[in-house]
Amino acid sequence: MSINLKSLIPVLNAEWTGSDTDIFVDHISIDSRSLQNGPQTLFIALSGANNDAHLYIAELIEKGVQNFAVQYIPENVKGKANFFVVKNTLKALQELAAYYRDLFDFPIIGLTGSNGKTIVKEWLNFLLSPDYNIIRSPKSYNSQVGVPLSVIAINEKHNLGIFEAGISTVNEMVNLEKIIKPNIGVLTNIGSAHDEGFENLTQKINEKLLLFKKSAVIIYQKNELVDKCLLDFSAQYPLENRALFSWSFADASADVFILKKETKNDSTTIKYQYKDEIFNLEIPFSDSASIENAISCLLVLLHFEYDFTIIQNRMEMLYPVEMRLEVKNGIHNCSLIDDSYSSDFQSLKIALDFLESQKKNASKAVILSDIFQSGFSNEELYSKVAQLISDNKINRVIGIGTTISSFQDKFPNSTMFQNTAAFIAEIENLNFNNETILIKGARSFQFEEIVSLLEEKTHETVLEINLDAINHNLNYFKSKLADDVKIMVMVKAFGYGNGGLEIAKLLEHNKVNYLGVAFADEGISLKNGGIKLPIMVLNPESTSFPSIIQYKLEPEIYSIKGLNAFLKIAREKNLKDFPIHIKVDTGMHRLGFEDNTIDELIATLKGNSTVRVQSILSHLATSDDPKHFDFVEKQISLFERLSSKLISELNINPIRHILNTSGISNFPDAQYNMVRLGIGLYGVSNDPAEQKYLENVGTLKSIISQVRTIPAGDSVGYGRRFMADKETKIATIPIGYADGISRLWGNQIGFVTIKNQKAYIVGSVCMDMLMVDVSHIDCKEGDSVIIFGESPTVIEMAEALKTIPYEIMTSISQRVKRVFFR
Missing domain, CATH: 2.40.37.10 (Lyase, Ornithine Decarboxylase; Chain A, domain 1)
Known part of the structure; x- marks a missing residue:
């Protein structure tokens, strides 16, 4: 894409503040952490309950970004960049995408439903790509933000689009329809996902159908309720010559009637009737969801009037769709990011951002196949890929494929192979060591064989950790906090069993303020893994104090004996203002200074410049049990008195924190300067009503x-x-x-x-x-x-x-x- 900023002022209904509107941008970004941001980026500062991207504008300007869409201009950046000032930046992103969509006139397939959208999209891309240059949603980019970002990736070489749209409640689809404007609508399986956002199933179907207001054909599984909804929809949004193209297992009046399906091992034979003819279709799946998704694809091919032989030949080659990026342990202390089933330009950008957020090793490598369906000429495509590789500071590139090999001169420090077999033959000589490796290839290159060879061998039991669910849960609890309240996340006990370093990297990427561990060795492991966030050690043993100082960890101090021991070592090392955290006991009676020891604590700290009280904290004993909420109130009251006394007597301004996960939800008035999120991050709440808002990790x-x-x-x-x-x-x-x-x-x-x-x-x-x-x-x-x-x-x-x-x-x-x- 390439857009002149001047043309966007009326589109966004924006007030312009800047030096020059005669600037072209070729990249739209909403992620301040992306290494792909640069001078040709238009950064859209989204602002919501969980985060405000306006806070990162100064940092982005330092990195070379000059163009921003904002709801307000922060004081510290006024006059330093170009700004579109709009009422709502999310709305501006959507309006920009709708404007950009209208610049192109080719068929667009729009998919919505409860289940199967991404699989049907990927299968349609496979089935239609021999005949079309397709632009499609990367991964499952189907949200209010994901859809506009997907559509903005269209370029002049594309001649077919496939976009999915997902909604969780009413009044969302109307925004996505304006952006996608599909000519062909596909309604996939309607299930129970996001039921809580709708009054009933009828309302849910009606909302999803809004995507198809301008669709000349709507493909769907026929049943009484959907038929009724479509009848009402067609009356409300009439379109001349709109066709309803249906299929069914039970209703012989459907356009495509499934007479019989027979499963054998992992394949299915579907016998169907279409236009008074009977056909047999073989697909390599036996589960009901895959069969339904394949039939949706069949109807699209029939709508495009494909010959039955082509339909059969292509559909028998359908494959399982891997819809996620996985982080795996590799050989020789490598970390692998497995994206071995797709290779297109948009998903490469996403994968490189993920690589940056999850890198365990400073050295970064990419194993990349030929890229298909980009819409660019090969010269332009691999120039853009090389720029991405450079922007993301990739240390070495291994290219596999005849096309990428022919552009080796664009990739410094690269090794090229004509095919996967040639790479595998040389794998022992490539010296994979202490690297984070992104493995990204088109399915035809069978990069799963590469993953298998590079993956650390362990037994077949695995604990899968959904990083998207961690993001969701973090944002859920962030939304409960006042704007100025910091958040510490507990990653002790190996991240509650889920994995410490990987989760810490995600939290650092999401700019939490502190990490909490139980013992020094946990913090040392994180520091050795490259974590730069401040880390508080909650149960430090005196023998670990030298290591805590060496690795710049921050100890919780909970007794006079422990304080004196730390001060002794700190003085020996000539430390000044080393951060410590004072724990006061307000009723848990586990660790902490009690009321009668506060005066001695004050006397010991007064006038001391060796350490600095970074925070004062306590721990609630019963914040999850309503029967004991009166005890919690007493704890909070005592914490207020003891911490205020410390602040007054020592003339300090520390962070104060007492709330744990359940405290965040149950005692919002006691947030102080920071809260500590623990088990809630991992998808567990003691409150059944709250549990439904958390995602399994x-x-x-x-x-x-x-x-x-x-x-x-x-x-x-x-x-x-x-x-x-x-x-x-x-x-x-x-x-x-x-x-x-x-x-x-x-x-x-x-x-x-x-x-x-x-x-x-x-x-x-x-x-x-x-x-x-x-x-x-x-x-x-x-x-x-x-x-x-x-x-x-x-x-x-x-x-x-x-x-x-x-x-x-x-x-x-x-x-x-x-x-x-x-």
């Missing part, structure tokens, strides 16, 4: 190692604690109490989820294995198993085991591989 997965059928009377496991009363199918799963699964969860108390069905644990949980009854489940060896996540949740497990979710989460052994994804 960790999913513990394994596989079925073996399936056997035992006769009635046989037993399973140690001690013969399970005796079969009938013929029973048993699946063995390679996870046990050495991995953190409590033995109390066995013997038909606990369950796992296989193929979306409960499978109860039979017999005792072993050290490395457990067995489940799968008599009612059609499963096989190698099938995926959910140990916990959405079902069962850690809350369900904790209730059954009469413990707390913290114990379930922190018990997961570090021999279980953590996989981080977005």
Whole structure:
């Protein structure tokens, strides 16, 4: 894209403040952390409940950004850049995208629904790309922000667009329709996602249909409710010659009637009737969701009047869509970012931003295949890719493919291979060591083989950590805070079992103010991993004080003995104003200065220049239990008195903080200068009403190692604690109490989820294995198993085991591989 700033003033209804409007921008950004921001960037400063990008404008100007859309101009940047001042920057982003969309006139497919949007989009891209130069939403960019960013990526070479639109409540789709303006509408599966945002299913369908106000054809699965909604929709938004193109398993009046479907192993034969003819279609899937998504794609191909032979040949090559970026441990202390199933220019930009936010090692490498469907000439495309690589400070590039190899001269410090096989043949000589490696390739290059070779080998049980869910939960709690309140996030105990360094990097990327750990070695590990945020050590042992000073950690001091010990070492090292955190005991009676020791604390600190009281804190004992809220109020009152006395007597201005996760929600008047977010970040609340607003972060997965059928009377496991009363199918799963699964969860108390069905644990949980009854489940060896996540949740497990979710989460052994994804 290339837009003259002057042309945007009337589009955005903006007040212009700056030196020159005769400037062209070719990049729209909303992320101040992106290394892709530069002189040709128009930065749109979004402002919401959780963050205000206006705060980062000065920093962006220092990095060379000169053009901004803002709701106000901060005092410290007035006269230093060009500004569009608008009433609402999100609205401005959407209006800019709608204006830009109107500059192009080619078919646009718009997808909406509860489930399947991204998969149908990716499959349509695969099915149609031999004949069209396609622009599509990268990943699942379907939100109020994601849709405009997707549309702005259109260029003059594109001749077909595929964009998805997702909404969570009413009055959202009207904005997205103005931006996408699809000629062809596809309504995918309508399920329960975001039900809470709508009064009922009818309202939900009606809102989604608003995307199709100007669509000449609407493709959908026929049923009574959708038909009724479409009838009302067509009456309200009439369009001459609009066609409704339907399919159905049950209604023979549908345009495409599915007569029969037969599944065998991992494939399905669909027998369907279209225009009085009968066809058989083979697709390489057997699950119902994939079958429905494939039928939606079939109708698009039929609408485009493809020959049946082409339809069959292309659809039998459909593939599973990997919709996430994963962070994995690699060989030789490398970290891998696995994006091995797609290679297009827009998703490369996203992946490079993710690489920067998650890099464990200072050295960054990219393994990149030929890029398809860019809309640019090869010369222009690889010039742009080379600039991206340079902007993101990538240390080396490994290109795979004939096209990228021909442009090797554009990539300093690069190695090129004609194909994946040639790369694999040389992999031992490429010396992968202490690097963060982005692996990004088009599906045809089979980069999953590269990931397999570079990935650290561990057993098949993994804990998947959803970084998007962590972002969501962080923003949920941020939205409860006053504007000037800082946030400390607890990453102790290996990030509550989820992984310390990776989560710390995400939190640093999101500009939290402090990290909290229990012991010095946890903080040292984070500092060695490159974390620059201040880190508070909550339970420092006196033997760790020298290391705390060496690594610039900040100790919590909770006793006179501990204070004197730290002061002694600090004086020996000639420290000045070293930050410490004073813990006062307000009723927890675990650690902290009590009321009767405050005077001695003041006397010890008064006049001391070796240390500086960075914060004063205390800890609530019962902030999650309404029965004891009166006790919490007493704690807060005592904290106010003790901390105020310290501030007055020592003439200091420290941060004060007492609220933990449940305190943030239940005691908003006690936020002081900072709060400490713990278990809530990881998707767990003690309040069932609040729990529905949090997203699950960790999913513990394994596989079925073996399936056997035992006769009635046989037993399973140690001690013969399970005796079969009938013929029973048993699946063995390679996870046990050495991995953190409590033995109390066995013997038909606990369950796992296989193929979306409960499978109860039979017999005792072993050290490395457990067995489940799968008599009612059609499963096989190698099938995926959910140990916990959405079902069962850690809350369900904790209730059954009469413990707390913290114990379930922190018990997961570090021999279980953590996989981080977005």
